[in-house]
Amino acid sequence: TDLEIVDVDALIADALSHAQIPAEAAKTYLSSDGPSGLRVRGDRGLLLTALDNLINNAIAYSPANSTVSVSRRLVTDADGREMVAIAVTDRGIGIAPRDQQRVFERFFRVDKARSRATGGTGLGLAIVKHVAANHDGHISLWSKPGTGSTFTLSIPRVVPDDELLASPSIEDHSTDRSQRGGT
């Protein structure tokens, strides 16, 4: 895969522009918020595919006149890593607790009989899960039936070079290691 530094603002902007026509068709509003300037390392095309899947689901499983929001923020995960968390939130039908793990399985759909205009094969979230894992990140889900869902894609942050230079911990490491030789 092609690894590159990916600007999260531009990534989300692209995903929102892809979502514009489906959102208009479903009469769903799109919004986004969060700090700018966050960056991750990865395959931009795959990350965009993952976001497209999450946003398309949010639109497909929500009623008309509801809002789908895409927010980004910096969080520290359980291992102490700084992660960029991109959360896609809808006020849609939600997912029952018993199905919340299973939606990430290939071909799993909560209600196969429900004839949604969108159709679908049940692969979208399996792809999102793979993209997260391939980027050393993870996907998490909060959902409540009748209230809505939030899918959060977390990817390790790339620290800008200037912040790296200014970081005391990096300076400490370089003196601790005493790589200057001789003495």
Ligand code: ATP
């Ligand atoms: P496709 O392969 O076209 O994405 P799909 O949307 O059915 O088809 P997934 O994206 O993998 O497949 O989602 C699996 C199932 O999880 C969906 O069929 C739906 O039942 C449920 N689901 C996914 N996202 C949401 C959401 N935002 N709100 C409610 N249910 C959802």
Ligand code: MG
């Ligand atoms: Mg889908």
